[in-house]
Amino acid sequence: MAASIKHELAGRLGLVYLIVMVIAAFIVVKALHVQIWEGDKWRKMGRSVSFKDFEVAPNRGNIYADDGRILASSVPYYSLRLDCKAIPDTLFRKKVDSLSMMLSRFFKDAPTVEYRKKLWQGKYGAKPNRYLLVNKKKISYTDLLEVKKFPIFRERGTKSGLILERENVRLQPHRDLAYRTIGYLNEAKDGSFEGRVGIEGAFEKQLRGEPGRSIRQMMSGRWVSVTVDDPVDGNDVVTTINVECQDIVQGALTRQLEHYKASAGTAILMDVKTGDIKAIANVSKTATGYREVLNNAIGDAAEPGSVIKAATMVALLEDGYVHPEDTVDLGKGIYTHNGVTLKEARSPIGKVTVQGIFERSLNGITELVYEHYRQQPEKFVNRWYAMGLNKKVGIELAGEADPYIKYPGDKTWSGTTLRWMSFGYELKITPLQVLAFYNALANDGKRMKPRIVKEIRNGSRVVERFEPEVVSSHICSRQTVAYMKQMMEGVVENGSAKNLKNAACKIAGKTGTAKVAAGSKGYNSEPKYRASFVGYFPADKPMYSCIVVVDNPSRSVGYYGNVVSGSVFKEIADKIYTMASLMGDNNEDEEEKDETLPISQNGLKSDFLEIYDELGINVTEDEAERADWVMTSRDKEGTEFVLKARSVDMTLVPNVKGMGLRDALYLLENSGLKVGVSGVGTVSQQSLTPGGRVRRGSYVHIELR
Structure with a gap:
């Protein structure tokens, strides 16, 4: 009796052992199959789950007028999205009302109660919305700085839940001036934008730049962007348009x-x-x-x-x-x-x-x-x-x-x-x-x-x-x-x-x-x-x-x-x-070169008077008695110089054509401009048009001949 029971147990254990060994062998074979024969397939699938490739758009080049003023430029605008799950419950319940009120005041398109309903649904709906679009309207960088001061949004780290999507918007600061000639961007088949008309279209290749590549990797339940290849920004186009x-x-x-x-x-x-x-x-x-x-x-x-x-x-x-x-x-x-x-x-x-x-x-x-x-x-x-x-x-x-x-x-x-x-x-x-x-x-x-x-x-x-x-x-x-x-x-x-x-x-x-x-x-x-x-x-x-x-x-x-x-x-x-x-561009004050008098520049009157007195040259001031800066020309007989007043307003880009380097540098630098110089002689060209409003720190190049 005991022997038969022992024999029966041994048989059952053997069967279990055999089943276990078969299962183990199957697992090993399957693992080898997956590893060797299907390895590439599953590794690729794994990477697609943990990594995502994205194209990084370059900054499109600017289009400039002849004096350096911008005719078309890409300005960053932002879409506001919210990871509702990332916001702590206590913080959300405490601040959701004030945030809703601020959003209503800022966008002015819905009452506070509508924004609160939208945010509450995103946080406590059937499933927390991790990509809630706060508003369809895109905002500028200046507006973004203001939005970041709102309740919840001003929290540091991930607690704010704020997700920003940047998009470059093409703007023409001079509104409708030469709009068709400058051109505009059209949506391409891949969803990007490209120039097809005007200067935007004719110089699309130079303006658009080269896109880069970014990888978004899933880390701790969040996508983190890592730039692999930096984009190459587009070149700028300088036009002849004034x-x-x-x-x-x-x-x-x-x-x-x-x-x-x-x-x-x-x-x-x-x-x-x-x-x-x-x-x-x-x-x-x-x-x-x-x-x-x-x-x-x-x-x-x-x-x-x-x-x-x-x-x-x-x-x-x-x-x-x-x-x-x-x-x-x-x-x-x-x-x-x-x-x-x-x-x-x-x-x-x-x-x-x-x-x-x-x-x-x-x-x-x-x-x-x-x-x-x-x-x-x-x-x-x-x-x-x-x-x-x-x-x-x-x-x-x-x-x-x-x-x-x-x-x-x-x-x-x-x-x-x-x-x-x-x-x-x-x-x-x-x-x-x-x-x-x-x-x-x-x-x-x-x-x-x-x-x-x-x-x-x-x-x-x-x-x-x-x-x-x-x-x-x-x-x-x-x-x-x-x-x-x-x-x-x-x-x-x-x-x-x-x-x-x-x-x-x-x-x-x-x-x-x-x-x-x-x-x-x-x-x-x-x-x-x-x-x-x-x-x-x-x-x-x-x-x-x-x-x-x-x-x-x-x-x-x-x-x-x-x-x-x-x-x-x-x-x-x-x-x-x-x-x-x-601006002194018509050269009417410039007489034909006369060998009886030396060549004279435009500049500071006191300097001219001192030099003319030393050389014994007659001077007519021609309503320039109270002027500090003057333009010089010869009279019709070519026997004396005539000084005409040259008004200087330091809030406007000064006209330095015809001046020597010293006087030109004095006026331009005291107007708050950074100056580049080439050539020798008197100023024949300046890159910023005289009379325009000065933007302190702007660059101006002067060419002397």
Whole structure:
């Protein structure tokens, strides 16, 4: 009996032992399988649970005006979230009411009771919310400092429960100034933002930078971020746009559009010598008022009307077919060719000089073109091509429209095409392309490529510099340029733009009033007009060229180019010339170099008087008796110096052009600016525009020559 029981127990123990051994063997085999054959799979899964990879966005580069002021910048904004579980119960119950009240006062979008309900639900709901969005509104860094003083939020460490999500928001501090030209950001497929239009789009690669990589690791129940690869911030773009000029141009254009109830308008201001675009405004009528929508300056190729007559006249002069003083009998001002009749706005005309035809913007110019080119139309068109009218200007911004200049033999060329082209129809060209041509005439025939970006910078280091680029050293002969300048001055003095004679400086240019075709209805339906004025100022020493185009002004108010667009041009010229005079940029006080007197700088009056007395040079103070700082120039005879008062306001960026280094440093450093210097001689350039409000600690670079 006992033996059988013992035998039975031994059997059971053996069975249990066998089962245990089988299970152990299975565990070992499974462990080996997991470790060896499925190891990579499970290790990867483990890492995904304890680690998360995130892209770290770089700071986008800034866009600057020509004087260093910011046109577009990325500013950090924050979303407020709350880890409700991290806040101790005692603290939460004690402070939730006061926190709710502060949030209600700060965001002003819900009463205190709503915020308390939201926070309470997040803390004591079915499951504590560890990622509660406090408010959809993103707040600035300044606001964040205030929010961090709120109850609970001001607690140190994790007890505050505060989770901040930073997002860079692109802002333009000058609001709507050059908004379309500067551009904006669009959302990409991956959820990031990228520039697609304007400077933001054209220089997206330079501005965006390179993203970094961050790992968020689960530690003690919380995700902790660890940066693995630092992001590379984007470079800055320095433009040619001048904030003051842009404000003047855009303001003048917008007010005129409102007055004439026009549908859209464009105005561009360009530096004659460099081709730098100092201002570009594109304003359209919208449901909410006038604002920038499309960059019509570079994208709207349309029939320009009479402003193209300058190119027509250049061709006639270059080929020797006319002289400004030649007399032409235009009779009654009615011209019929190939079954098409063209009439002057006012007739009869009778005998008139070639210069008079241009000054008065008479369509009789088509008679000259027809007479000399009807047997050789390709010669006329080739002249235009040689001046670059059939080519894009090549500006860096995307969206420049192709100019459309017909050529003999094209399918659409007809018996009337030559005449219609000569005064601005049956062709298409953008406002910027027109301006580039007129700028070349103002620049003694030298055609410059329009430039809107000067530099790409990384901090203080120049990554890439874009120098002024000469497209053509002469679009026509010097004699033709001289004749054209004479004629364009005559437009204002004696012709179609006499209303601009009383400007602050002498203006030269050309008017244009073009009928706009209404699709398939052509020009015979209720007419719409495009009013233009393009030219330069001052006429005797060109500094700036400018074009103003106004689309569809109300006919009941007025639609002629000399009044609608010319008035805007005059306001721009008046204000910018005055501003340049105050800043000493027009060089009117600088006489031709005279060997009878030494070269003199601008600076401290007491120093000049001491030196002049020592040298025995006569001085006229010219209302500068009480001034400490003066500008110097020679009198007309070149026998003595004239001192003119130079006002100095230490709250504004001083104008140090023409000063020696010592006086320039004194003024700039006493204004609270940090100064960098290059070159020797007198100050010829300064990076901050004179007259702007001083921001103490800002950097200004002066160049001496």
